[in-house]
Amino acid sequence: MRTFRPALIAILLAFPAIAHAHPETGFLPDAIAETEYRIVLEITPKDCATRNKLGIVLYRKNKLAEAAQQFGEVLRIAPRDFDAHDGLGLVRLKERNFQEAVNWARQAIAINGEDTLVYHTLGQALEQLGQLKEAEAAYRKGLEANSRNLAKNGNKGSETGKRDTLLGALASLQNKMKTKR
Secondary structure, eight states: OTTHHHHHHHHHHHOHHHHTOOGGGTOSOHHHHHHHHHHHHHHOTTOHHHHHHHHHHHHHTTOHHHHHHHHHHHHHHOTTOHHHHHHHHHHHHHTTOHHHHHHHHHHHHHHOTTOSHHHHHHHHHHHHTTOHHHHHHHHHHHHHHHHHHHHTTOOHHHHHHHHHHHHHHHHHHHHHHHHHO
């Protein structure tokens, strides 16, 4: 044990990414993150942050019913949890249940209107419902929130990527609207 501990410390110092290989850092594959989150939830079942993270992992793995179940459990514990509302909007969008996606996205926006990407979810769902003007308005509101977030000097890299996502969606929608005329 005396030689193991210094060797482990040396390895962690030589490869710092290993020391931070938690699911939220992006260094772990979703399968491992899913297992880790489930273990944490066995110990602390009311941990909404971890349950939301598990929901997102399940969403990415296309386990949509399980993801919705996790987000639903969060809402049972914390009815105004933004991430759970946002997550259910994403799930319903992927399930092609567009009206429900709109409803969940609007509820999420009512809780936190400063999140940039929830407007993207709303816009995509509205587009699929054929409500193109409303979708355009959603993308524009997302860009307004993004500008406010950038002005606050938040995570500029993340916000810039979100802006690009919204700008791409808006440009695509505008092209679609031009061809429909």
